[in-house]
Amino acid sequence: xxxxxxxxxxxxxxxxxxxxxxxxxxxxxxxxxxxxxxxxxxxxxxxxxxxxxxxxxxxxxxxxxxxxxxxxxxxxxxxxxxxxxxxxxxxxxxxxxxxxxxxxxxxxxxxxxxxxxxxxxxxxxxxxxxxxxxxxxxxxxxxxxxxxxxxxxxxxxxxxxxxxxxxxxxxxxxxxxxxxxxxxxxxxxxxxxxxxxxxxxxxxxxxxxxxxxxxxxxxxxxxxxxxxxxxxxxxxxxxxxxxxxxxxxxxxxxxxxxxxxxxxxxxxxxxxxxxxxxxxxxxxxxxxxxxxxxxxxxxxxxxxxxxxxxxxxxxxxxxxxxxxxxxxxxxxxxxxxxxxxxxxxxxxxxxxxxxxxxxxxxxxxxxxxxxxxxxxxxxxxxxxxxxxxxxxxxxxxxxxxxxxxxxxxxxxxxxxxxxxxxxxxxxxxxxxxxxxxxxxxxxxxxxxxxxxxxxxxxxxxxxxxxxxxxxxxxxxxxxxxxxxxxxxxxxxx
Amino acid sequence: xxxxxxxxxxxxxxxxxxxxxxxxxxxxxxxxxxxxxxxxxxxxxxxxxxxxxxxxxxxxxxxxxxxxxxxxxxxxxxxxxxxxxxxxxxxxxxxxxxxxxxxxxxxxxxxxxxxxxxxxxxxxxxxxxxxxxxxxxxxxxxxxxxxxxxxxxxxxxxxxxxxxxxxxxxxxxxxxxxxxxxxxxxxxxxxxxxxxxxxxxxxxxxxxxxxxxxxxxxxxxxxxxxxxxxxxxxxxxxxxxxxxxxxxxxxxxxxxxxxxxxxxxxxxxxxxxxxxxxxxxxxxxxxxxxxxxxxxxxxxxxxxxxxxxxxxxxxxxxxxxxxxxxxxxxxxxxxxxxxxxxxxxxxxxxxxxxxxxxxxxxxxxxxxxxxxxxxxxxxxxxxxxxxxxxxxxxxxxxxxxxxxxxxxxxxxxxxxxxxxxxxxxxxxxxxxxxxxxxxxxxxxxxxxxxxxxxxxxxxxxxxxxxxxxxxxxxxxxxxxxxxxxxxxxxxxx
Numbered sequence: 001x002x003x004x005x006x007x008x009x010x011x012x013x014x015x016x017x018x019x020x021x022x023x024x025x026x027x028x029x030x031x032x033x034x035x036x037x038x039x040x041x042x043x044x045x046x047x048x049x050x051x052x053x054x055x056x057x058x059x060x061x062x063x064x065x066x067x068x069x070x071x072x073x074x075x076x077x078x079x080x081x082x083x084x085x086x087x088x089x090x091x092x093x094x095x096x097x098x099x100x101x102x103x104x105x106x107x108x109x110x111x112x113x114x115x116x117x118x119x120x121x122x123x124x125x126x127x128x129x130x131x132x133x134x135x136x137x138x139x140x141x142x143x144x145x146x147x148x149x150x151x152x153x154x155x156x157x158x159x160x161x162x163x164x165x166x167x168x169x170x171x172x173x174x175x176x177x178x179x180x181x182x183x184x185x186x187x188x189x190x191x192x193x194x195x196x197x198x199x200x201x202x203x204x205x206x207x208x209x210x211x212x213x214x215x216x217x218x219x220x221x222x223x224x225x226x227x228x229x230x231x232x233x234x235x236x237x238x239x240x241x242x243x244x245x246x247x248x249x250x251x252x253x254x255x256x257x258x259x260x261x262x263x264x265x266x267x268x269x270x271x272x273x274x275x276x277x278x279x280x281x282x283x284x285x286x287x288x289x290x291x292x293x294x295x296x297x298x299x300x301x302x303x304x305x306x307x308x309x310x311x312x313x314x315x316x317x318x319x320x321x322x323x324x325x326x327x328x329x330x331x332x333x334x335x336x337x338x339x340x341x342x343x344x345x346x347x348x349x350x351x352x353x354x355x356x357x358x359x360x361x362x363x364x365x366x367x368x369x370x371x372x373x374x375x376x377x378x379x380x381x382x383x384x385x386x387x388x389x390x391x392x393x394x395x396x397x398x399x400x401x402x403x404x405x406x407x408x409x410x411x412x413x414x415x416x417x418x419x420x421x422x423x424x425x426x427x428x429x430x431x432x433x434x435x436x437x438x439x440x441x442x443x444x445x446x447x448x449x450x451x452x453x454x455x456x457x458x459x460x461x462x463x464x465x466x467x468x469x470x471x472x473x474x475x476x477x478x479x480x481x482x483x484x485x486x487x488x489x490x491x492x493x
Numbered sequence: 494x495x496x497x498x499x500x501x502x503x504x505x506x507x508x509x510x511x512x513x514x515x516x517x518x519x520x521x522x523x524x525x526x527x528x529x530x531x532x533x534x535x536x537x538x539x540x541x542x543x544x545x546x547x548x549x550x551x552x553x554x555x556x557x558x559x560x561x562x563x564x565x566x567x568x569x570x571x572x573x574x575x576x577x578x579x580x581x582x583x584x585x586x587x588x589x590x591x592x593x594x595x596x597x598x599x600x601x602x603x604x605x606x607x608x609x610x611x612x613x614x615x616x617x618x619x620x621x622x623x624x625x626x627x628x629x630x631x632x633x634x635x636x637x638x639x640x641x642x643x644x645x646x647x648x649x650x651x652x653x654x655x656x657x658x659x660x661x662x663x664x665x666x667x668x669x670x671x672x673x674x675x676x677x678x679x680x681x682x683x684x685x686x687x688x689x690x691x692x693x694x695x696x697x698x699x700x701x702x703x704x705x706x707x708x709x710x711x712x713x714x715x716x717x718x719x720x721x722x723x724x725x726x727x728x729x730x731x732x733x734x735x736x737x738x739x740x741x742x743x744x745x746x747x748x749x750x751x752x753x754x755x756x757x758x759x760x761x762x763x764x765x766x767x768x769x770x771x772x773x774x775x776x777x778x779x780x781x782x783x784x785x786x787x788x789x790x791x792x793x794x795x796x797x798x799x800x801x802x803x804x805x806x807x808x809x810x811x812x813x814x815x816x817x818x819x820x821x822x823x824x825x826x827x828x829x830x831x832x833x834x835x836x837x838x839x840x841x842x843x844x845x846x847x848x849x850x851x852x853x854x855x856x857x858x859x860x861x862x863x864x865x866x867x868x869x870x871x872x873x874x875x876x877x878x879x880x881x882x883x884x885x886x887x888x889x890x891x892x893x894x895x896x897x898x899x900x901x902x903x904x905x906x907x908x909x910x911x912x913x914x915x916x917x918x919x920x921x922x923x924x925x926x927x928x929x930x931x932x933x934x935x936x937x938x939x940x941x942x943x944x945x946x947x948x949x950x951x952x953x954x955x956x957x958x959x960x961x962x963x964x965x966x967x968x969x970x971x972x973x974x975x976x977x978x979x980x981x982x983x984x985x986x
Contacts, residue, residue, distance in 0.1 A: 071866050101508065107600060109568060180702045183703070310856065314507055317857075377560060
């Protein structure tokens, strides 16, 4: 076979010509990455990217090889040195997860196997189904409910609301998959609190319902949805000829971590015959902590739950989950099997776990392995304890804020998010807003910590999300010290 | 600080208590994974999962820790041993990418940094923008076009068609984000060939347009969209009061790898004032190969292009890309900045690269690093050569099929997908379909190779996608030999 000989000599491959060389670099990388994680506390929480580094990212498409080692060196200098900072113990800006060394290792294993988890008969799909089953277990969802892992809460909300739309369409005699939204005689309405995450609005926009179909219900002093206002809104809509179809309750709002009265919302949904969806992006996983679980009461009555595993469950990016009580409806919303995806009775194309029938994605990466490995390695109870730990730290932070005369807390902190601001009686409302935004930027630039901002009742708030198992009391002390001293320095000139 | 001392002693963390122990296991894993990849050819392409292994995935949520090493051992026995087989040189079932050792290493680095690439000012977003710029460069897209990396082609098509819908709405005087699809006076229509990937239909369903808004145009003998039939359909729709808004051309259809006459479609879009989207999931990256690029002529005139990097660009799962010519329109379709995502003039929350404004996702993993590293390490030219290599192998396979009296090729193979079947003049059409499905399952179960099936003109076809840089002529010989001998064995009794 002359052809084959010639081919083997000239074959282009991403397999290394010399595995020993790749192995050497791989072990160097592994050591560097473990060192990087182990020493994260010693580095600044965030650093601005110098202009000369920034410019290195404008080079054109590299036609010729630069080699593995030089590229790795460049990575260390231009990328690894300028992270967002999520994994740092003093990153507080958003509810971003830190990941972990164990998660990185699990991702490495998943990336080696590199399966397409869209469907077919192979172990990755059994792992995903088991992880979903575990989620149903800790959320007291029925065994025959369905679920699918997603890239995060936004996609999980989108999938859940697509199922809700499909359910509402069936009741209205509309085949929404075939005929689209234009076949609805009435306008649809979904109800959620004014503190609901923007991904719910984005889902409604994506699904062709429009943001007008979102009715934002006022919240009480604890930033929870007001059930009376909700019932009144539903009644008014029905009278106006609008079709209510869904209530979204939040377990862990983005701004303050508040939890809507889920059990009451479930009652209203039962009475009004509405779909009950819970956006538990932040808080649903807290059902793993026996001390927090009672706060979520009612979540087990939802028709669908969306949540993230890369936030409070500390999994490496990116993985969320959606559970749907009615598995048939879930599959009916998305199932699409063209000839090249036909399921076979035997062989690789067999099996029941075609997650592409439960999601908008077809090709899907192996997101489940890290969850499977970490829950087994550490035990689920530990994750509950780690969530509780961040809540204990948040309570400490709130206490310190309440004690400091220069600081004002702007909301209750029922979970692990604390919003507050620096105050100075000499300043106007507008000046205080500017001052607090400036304080946050200066602290970020100093590298001390990465607090964030949000707006609470029109006031610019400093937002501290304690979502890292590495965070300690001293980190919170450093944050508050920085806020006070920066505030003082900025108001002195 | 007694509290802090106590805290440090009892702190729960995913950081190892003993980094040296984790390091040891990590290096063992790295060695195992490199060995696994280096020796992939020696293992079966696919193996059924034994019942006792399958049952291990039904254990309940593990509350207590099992330890890192036992869990890794279980992974090797129950998961690593039963892969889909995508990375094997004789996996031909779908256009699944094999990934690579280099890609696994890059994923490891990205997973260590674990940044949220939804927005903010950090290096990961510069990497993503550079990768997008490189894509614009090799696809001859304008410098000021926008783009975003996605989990794959389905999401890329969804995003592109959401922008197209937004564009059509503006022209029709509808604020589709606010008012939804119900505010359109007319029904919308999108045109694509009958060979278009199912994700286009799924996108229309998701976006609330319904599958009725898809007009499937017949194809010619080469499985390419027929422009005359297209023009006639548009005319008929306009006369019937339907609003044509988009034409989707495919570069690399799923069934046979055919490429629509993109330049002609661009002409028709210009004349008819329609949005021109190209689904290049399989084929767009072939613009990196000077020998293949001319086949894609016209793709550079698209309003949007969707493509996968985890297919023919061999990147580890999961990463696709969407490019949009009009960046403003792209941002306008998705931009949503609640208080907690407010962009700051300085600090971590500054910068222009908020990819959450270009996508349905908010939290986004660092998908760009592997592409950045591999294109630099190996040079883009090599990727072009690897694509050409798989096409050369496909041509060899087609030639062998054409020579074999027991085999019948069912379509041209313009890229790297070959569809054929085993024939026996004694059998009915129905019996032949059953036979070929059975041949494929038996070959999969034997572990020799993983061919797939599809349907071509009502005939059950054996589909061979040669999407792996590891594949050689001998692998194709083994496939054909297995098809012929299995076909003969099955027809002898």
